[in-house]
Amino acid sequence: MxxxxxxxxxxxxxxxxxxxxxxxxxxxxxxxxxxxxxxxxxxxxxxxxxxxxxxxxxxxxxxxxxxxxxxxxxxxxxxxxxxxxxxxxxxxxxxxxxxxxxxxxxxxxxxxxxxxxxxxxxxxxxxxRATAVAVLAVGLHTAPGAAFPTVRLEDGTLHGELTGIADAACADLLLVPADDGGLYAVDAAAVTVTPQVSFDLTRPLATVTLTGAPGRRLGDAAPAVRRALRAGAGLLASEQLGSADWALTETVRYLKDRKQFNRPVGGFQALKHRLAQLWLEVVNLRAAARGAADALATGEDVEVAVAVAQAYAAPVAVRAAEEAVQLHGGIGMTWEHPAHLHLKRAKADSIAYGTAGAHRAALAELVDLRAP
Structure with missing residues (x-):
């Protein structure tokens, strides 16, 4: 039952x-x-x-x-x-x-x-215990199940370059996939980490270069990387939910306080409609994100739940941030206001662990509803 x-x-x-x-x-x-x-x-x-x-x-x-x-x-x-x-x-x-x-x-x-x-x-x-930070050395844009670059294993050491690695700059340990099919634990001190220009400055990307770096083989890379990216994609939806909810809440608060023609801006019907539509989308995003988190916790219908969450989350998070910037008016365009942080995070998250389009395509395969 x-x-x-x-x-x-x-x-x-x-x-x-x-x-x-x-x-x-x-x-x-x-x-x-x-x-x-x-x-x-x-x-x-x-x-x-x-x-x-x-x-x-x-x-x-x-x-x-x-x-x-x-x-x-x-x-x-x-x-x-x-x-x-x-x-x-x-x-x-x-x-x-x-x-x-x-x-x-x-x-x-x-x-x-x-x-x-x-x-x-x-x-x-x-x-x-938080005495170490570890990072999977796979590009942040990689979707669960997608192919990922590897480094060369030569004479027992690792050689090569991996790009788009999020948070590598603060990592103590890197989990590096190699061309022998294994995943290796590599001390960050044994590699060169070069910062890349990142759109989201709060989650910087870097290039990791290995030149004869020693590593401890953990096991087969493919299933471990797939599991890790699936969890990352599923729980990323919750981060996107938090950002979208902030954007909606702060925009509503601002429009209640901001006055034009001696009345609150939030009282204008056109803005009410925009906020009501955004509220509906955030509520739906909450359901999708919670569904993905629960599926990961229980192990039931994980692939479908994660694909549904990520197919829906990115567009909503981006739109919420864009609405926050626009509806805050001039102040929303300033560097001092945090709206730009949310917009950049939302845009960067929209390609993290696979785009919404990639997840829609994966979902179509999972439920056997491919395009004609």
């Missing part, structure tokens, strides 16, 4: 949201984020330590026996909603979700003889 999925937030999830929002309110104001984008240190590692270390959020998806929280993707999704609202410059999605999921693909099934823990399990502990 099938049970009905409950996508409503639990009391525990709402408590987690409140705690994360309070912390971000104290340590991640918009002016501070904007200032960081103008510096040579875009990542807020102090905030990362507070989120990941003090609150233990880096280990939400890591089993308790490895020092993590043993929570589910639903809790991680709530965290990402709040990080999306603040456009927080921390490597949560890339390290605590994507890299962690790649390592979890080798946990339990890759025990050493004698019952010792696997290499992946040894690496998951520091990630859960």
């Amino acid at each position: 099938s049970t009905q999925t409950d996508l409503l937030y639990t009391e525990e999830e709402e408590a987690l949201r409140a705690a994360v929002r309070d912390l971000l309110g104290d340590h991640c104001d918009a002016a501070g984020v904007i200032a960081r984008t103008e510096s040579d240190a875009p990542h807020d590692l102090r905030l990362w330590k507070a989120l990941a270390g003090t609150m233990g959020l880096a280990g939400l998806l890591v089993p308790e026996e490895l020092g993590g929280q043993g929570a589910t993707h639903r809790e991680a999704a709530v965290v990402l909603e709040e990080l999306g609202r603040a456009v927080a410059p921390v490597p949560y999605l890339t390290s605590a979700v994507v890299a962690t999921e790649a390592l979890l693909a080798f946990h339990r099934s890759r025990l050493r003889p004698g019952g010792e823990t696997s290499v992946a399990a040894d690496l998951l502990g520091p990630l859960a």
